[in-house]
Amino acid sequence: MDTAFDNDKYIRIQSEHIRERIAQFGNKLYLELGGKLFDDLHASRVLPGFMPDSKLQMLTQLQDSLEIIIVISADDIERNKVRQDLGITYDEDVLRLREAFMARGFVVSSVVITHYAGQRSADAYRQRLERKGIRVYYHYIIDGYPHNVDLIASEDGFGKNDFVETTRPLVVVTAPGPGSGKMAVCLSQLYNEHARGREAGYAKFETFPVWNLPLKHPLNVAYEAATADLQDVNMIDPFHLEAYGKTAVNYNRDVEIYPVLDALFTSIYGQSPYKSPTNMGVNMVGFCISDDNAVREASKQEIIRRYFQSLCHMANGACNDAEIKKIALLMQQAGITTAYRRTTVAARERRALTGALHDGVFAHAAAIELPNGQIITSEAGDLLGSSAALLLNAMKELAGIDHDIRLIPEKFIEPIQRTKISYLHGQNPRLHTDEVLVALSVLSLQDESCRKALETLPLLKGCQAHSTVMLKEVDWKTFKKLGIDLTTDPAKK
Numbered sequence: 254m255d256t257a258f259d260n261d262k263y264i265r266i267q268s269e270h271i272r273e274r275i276a277q278f279g280n281k282l283y284l285e286l287g288g289k290l291f292d293d294l295h296a297s298r299v300l301p302g303f304m305p306d307s308k309l310q311m312l313t314q315l316q317d318s319l320e321i322i323i324v325i326s327a328d329d330i331e332r333n334k335v336r337q338d339l340g341i342t343y344d345e346d347v348l349r350l351r352e353a354f355m356a357r358g359f360v361v362s363s364v365v366i367t368h369y370a371g372q373r374s375a376d377a378y379r380q381r382l383e384r385k386g387i388r389v390y391y392h393y394i395i396d397g398y399p400h401n402v403d404l405i406a407s408e409d410g411f412g413k414n415d416f417v418e419t420t421r422p423l424v425v426v427t428a429p430g431p432g433s434g435k436m437a438v439c440l441s442q443l444y445n446e447h448a449r450g451r452e453a454g455y456a457k458f459e460t461f462p463v464w465n466l467p468l469k470h471p472l473n474v475a476y477e478a479a480t481a482d483l484q485d486v487n488m489i490d491p492f493h494l495e496a497y498g499k500t501a502v503n504y505n506r507d508v509e510i511y512p513v514l515d516a517l518f519t520s521i522y523g524q525s526p527y528k529s530p531t532n533m534g535v536n537m538v539g540f541c542i543s544d545d546n547a548v549r550e551a552s553k554q555e556i557i558r559r560y561f562q563s564l565c566h567m568a569n570g571a572c573n574d575a576e577i578k579k580i581a582l583l584m585q586q587a588g589i590t591t592a593y594r595r596t597t598v599a600a601r602e603r604r605a606l607t608g609a610l611h612d613g614v615f616a617h618a619a620a621i622e623l624p625n626g627q628i629i630t631s632e633a634g635d636l637l638g639s640s641a642a643l644l645l646n647a648m649k650e651l652a653g654i655d656h657d658i659r660l661i662p663e664k665f666i667e668p669i670q671r672t673k674i675s676y677l678h679g680q681n682p683r684l685h686t687d688e689v690l691v692a693l694s695v696l697s698l699q700d701e702s703c704r705k706a707l708e709t710l711p712l713l714k715g716c717q718a719h720s721t722v723m724l725k726e727v728d729w730k731t732f733k734k735l736g737i738d739l740t741t742d743p744a745k746k
Contacts, residue, residue, distance in 0.1 A: 257547035258302035267537045268314035271458075274535055275318075275422050278454025278526075281446070283439040284535070286427040287459035291353060296460050298738060299475050299552045300542070301715070308460075309357065312425065320360040320421040323347050324428040324435050326368045327375035336429055344378055346429035351387070362424075363388040363417055367434030370394050390415035392434065392441060399437075399513045406520040411444035431483070436510075440517055447521050454526065457507075457533045462487045464501045464531050465539040471552035471587055473502055478559040478583050481576045493529035501531040554717060554738065556584055557594045561740040565723055568743040595628060596620040596719035597740065603630040604721045619643040621718040621737070623650065636666050638683040640720055640728045645689060647716075651709035654702050661692050661703075686731040713737050 275282040288296075290309045297305045304310065312319060328334075329343045336346050351361045364382055366375050369391040379389045392414040395405055404410045417438070424442070426435045439455050446453040461476035468487055477487050490503040492511055507530040514533075518525035527533050542548055560580045566572040584590065591597050597620075604618035617633040619640050629650055631642035649656055669692065670682040684692070690707075697703040714736030722744050724732075732739045 256302035257542060257544035257551065258300040259541045259543050260302055260304055260307055263303070263307060263538065263541040264311045264314060266540060267311045267535075270535050270537050271315060271423070271456075274454070274456050279452035280422045281424075281451065281453040282422065283424045283426060283442050283453060283455050285435045285439050285455070285457045286425050287431075287435075287457065288461070290427065293460070295475075295479055295555070296538075298558075299472055299548065299555050300538070301547055301551050302543070303538075308458075312359070313357070315423055316358060318421055319423040319425060320362045320419055321354055321425045321427060322363055322365055322417060322419075322438065323350055323361065324365045324367055324426060324433045324438050326433050327366050327370065327372045328368050329429075329433065330366070330378050331372050331374045334430075343429040343433075350427070350429065360421070362419055363390060365390045365392055365415075365417060365434075365438050367392045367437060368394055388418075390417050392438060399510060399517075402513065402516045402520055406444055406517055411441040412448070414441045414445070416445040416449075417442060440514075443518075444521050455533070456535050458535050460536060460538055462502045462504055463539040464490075464503060464534060464536060466502065468500075468502050469586060471549045471556070474583050474587050475552040475555040475559070477504075478556045478580045481559065481563065481579045481583075482572060484575075484579070490529050490531045493531045496528035501529070503530050507533075553587055553589050553593060556580065556587055557589065557591055557597075558738060558740050560584060560591065561742070564743040565741060568723065568745065594717065594719065594740065596622050596717050599628045599630050600719040600721050601742075603632055607632050617720070617722040619718065619720040621647050621713075621716055623647060623716060624712060633683065636663065636670070636683060637689065638681075638685060638728070639722070640724055640732070641684050641686045641689040643718070643720075644686050644731075645706075647713060648706040648709050651712050652702070652705040654706060658702060660700075660706055661689065661696065665692060665696070685725065686728045690731070710735060 271284065290306070292305050293308065294305055296307070297303045325343055325347050334343045335341065336343060339346065341349070347364060354361050364387055366379060366389060369375055370393070382389050395401070395410045398405055426439050428435050443453055443455055462473040463470070466473055468489060473487050477485060486505045487502055488505055488508060490501045490508060492508070493499060493501040511530040515525045515527070518527070560577070563572055563577045563580055567574065567577060599620035600618050603620060604616060607616035607618065617639040618630060620628055620630045621643055622628055627650065629643065629646050631639050631646050633639040634642065637645070645660060646656065649658070649660070654660070666684060669684060669688060673679040674682050693703045693707055697707055716737050718732065718737050718739045720739065720741040723741050729739070
């Protein structure tokens, strides 16, 4: 995929825009940060050229005037909520985020535990953090939040919360995931800053939806597909249209909460600094797209990818058909079907050509689209799974190695299979992708072709691939580490 996003421009103008917003509020801004900082893979897929850590790079430009507050809900601590992409609990992710920020030279001033109502697990977690020398604050449940404005903006509302001591002009408020209470922490700080006679402001930093692109632009549709489990809906910001006569895209939750925020700002300051929820944002992504057609293409691929992802989640009992139906509708709006994805068609055709194996079940097959647009396919055999075979076929093609050449001799594979079955008590003798790469690495010491094949691995980053069967976790992780955008049919065998 060609570069379609000017990452350097984004880092420059986004940091400049945030500096302007800090100055607008007397050199003190609480910035609610949505989405991921370190590994925004969704953004890098739909905006070719956007680096997964672009937001972090941008904040580095503001590092000397910035400190970070990490927020976690007591409810999430209590129920051991897990971050699905990493497989760790939110409370562990707070520590991971803190260490990652500090390793890059950022100041992490404190942790705020929200929705606190005396939960013992939250008390234990606070003690654990304080033993590490981390400052911890409690923010309490407020009856009628967010609609009971009179109570919220009072001593019995935000006034009851611990005031988080900060010293720098820009305070970034982030969290392991949605629903943690980032916005409430920002608003509570505004109330308590004002009560102390100090001026401060609030802004929101989220990448999607992109406010200055059309509502049905594939990039915005891809965001809606990515949040189908939350039932987010992109919409025209009616407040922005009324105030400025200009169309801007936002999403339902921000539009729905804006009248409440407007009332809270008015209650705290006497007037609201914003005339629309779009005004609250500082996102400049839409100004850094250099190739709209490439972004549209990448976004369409992402919509289909999300559809397959939901189908697989449903096969594992992890979602309901409402999520799938929503993404199917979004695909219809974008004018695409699964057949739009070339690798999906190629993998299914390869599977059909293999014929039935046992009990009418077709052999597994897979396909990958190389950087030059060429489609490579594979099927499962006695020695290799279809994904491992696909990886080998792709490397051969990229390295200019004849496909008839066996990079890993059968005599080398058989002892590995014997170990898997006889000693590790596995049931599948076929080699997985990681096992194939390890075998190639060993052989590369004496085999020039194996060395050349391994050197092509970086070229697979950004390639599209499809499997006709759901892969084992080890294969999923290998494709992810290589940067291959993989989809699979929801079949388990």
